[in-house]
Amino acid sequence: MGVSFCRFVGVREHFGLLLQTRHQQSDYKFVIQNHQHQRTILFMRILLVEDETKLAEYLCAGLTEDGFVVDVANTGVDGLHLALETEYDALILDRMLPGIDGMALLSALRSKKSTPVLMLTARGSLEDRVSGLQGGADDYLVKPFAFSELVARLQALVRRSKSDAQNSAKTVKLEIADLEVDLARRKALRSGQRLDLTAKEFTLLVLFMRRQGEVLSRTEL
Numbered sequence: 001m002g003v004s005f006c007r008f009v010g011v012r013e014h015f016g017l018l019l020q021t022r023h024q025q026s027d028y029k030f031v032i033q034n035h036q037h038q039r040t041i042l043f044m045r046i047l048l049v050e051d052e053t054k055l056a057e058y059l060c061a062g063l064t065e066d067g068f069v070v071d072v073a074n075t076g077v078d079g080l081h082l083a084l085e086t087e088y089d090a091l092i093l094d095r096m097l098p099g100i101d102g103m104a105l106l107s108a109l110r111s112k113k114s115t116p117v118l119m120l121t122a123r124g125s126l127e128d129r130v131s132g133l134q135g136g137a138d139d140y141l142v143k144p145f146a147f148s149e150l151v152a153r154l155q156a157l158v159r160r161s162k163s164d165a166q167n168s169a170k171t172v173k174l175e176i177a178d179l180e181v182d183l184a185r186r187k188a189l190r191s192g193q194r195l196d197l198t199a200k201e202f203t204l205l206v207l208f209m210r211r212q213g214e215v216l217s218r219t220e221l
C-alpha cells in the first residue's frame with residue numbers, strides 16, 4: 001500500500017518526555033511532561049491524500065511540526081480505505097489523483113461519513129470550486145497556497161465541525177429546573193422520576209420546553 005505514516009515526528013522534540021499515551025477514537029491524548037509542568041494536549045488527526053510525493057512529504061512534515069497527527073495516502077484507493085476505516089478530524093484531499101480521483105473519493109466517503117474535507121487542487125476555476133463544494137468538500141484551497149493558510153483553514157474546519165457536533169449533542173437533551181427530556185430515547189423525567197406521557201403529550205412538552213416563555217397559538221400546537 002502506498003501509505004506512509006509520519007505520526008509523532010517532531011512531537012517529542014517539541015514537548016520533551018512523553019509520559020503516557022491514550023488512544024480515544026479520533027483524539028490522541030498525551031500527557032507530556034517538561035521540566036516545569038505537566039500538560040495535556042489533544043492532537044488533531046489528519047489524513048492527507050496527495051499523489052505528489054514531494055508535496056505530501058513537505059505538508060506532512062509541516063503539519064506534524066505544528067502538532068497534527070498525520071497519515072498520508074498517495075492514491076485515491078488507499079485514501080478512501082483509510083478515510084472509511086479510521087476516525088479523522090479532517091481530510092486534506094487532492095482533487096487530481098490517479099485511479100479514484102478526489103471527487104470520486106469524496107462522493108464515496110460522503111455516502112458513509114461526514115468527516116470534514118479540505119480539498120486541494122491546481123484547478124482554480126469557479127466551476128471547479130463550485131463542483132468541489134457541491135460534491136461535499138467543506139473548504140477549498142487552490143495550489144500553490146501558503147502553508148500558513150492551509151493550517152488556518154484546517155483549524156477552522158475542525159473547530160466548526162466540533163462545535164456542530166457539540167450543538168447537536170446538546171439538542172438531544174432538554175432541561176428546565178427538575179424537568180428533563182431525552183429526545184433520543186423519548187423519555188421525560190421529573191426529579192429523576194419517569195413521566196408516563198402519551199406521544200401527543202410528549203410532543204407538546206418538547207414544544208413548550210423549546211419555546212419557553214413564548215405564547216403559542218392553537219395552530220402551532
Ligand code: CA
Pocket residue numbers: 050051052094095096097
Ligand atoms: Ca495530484
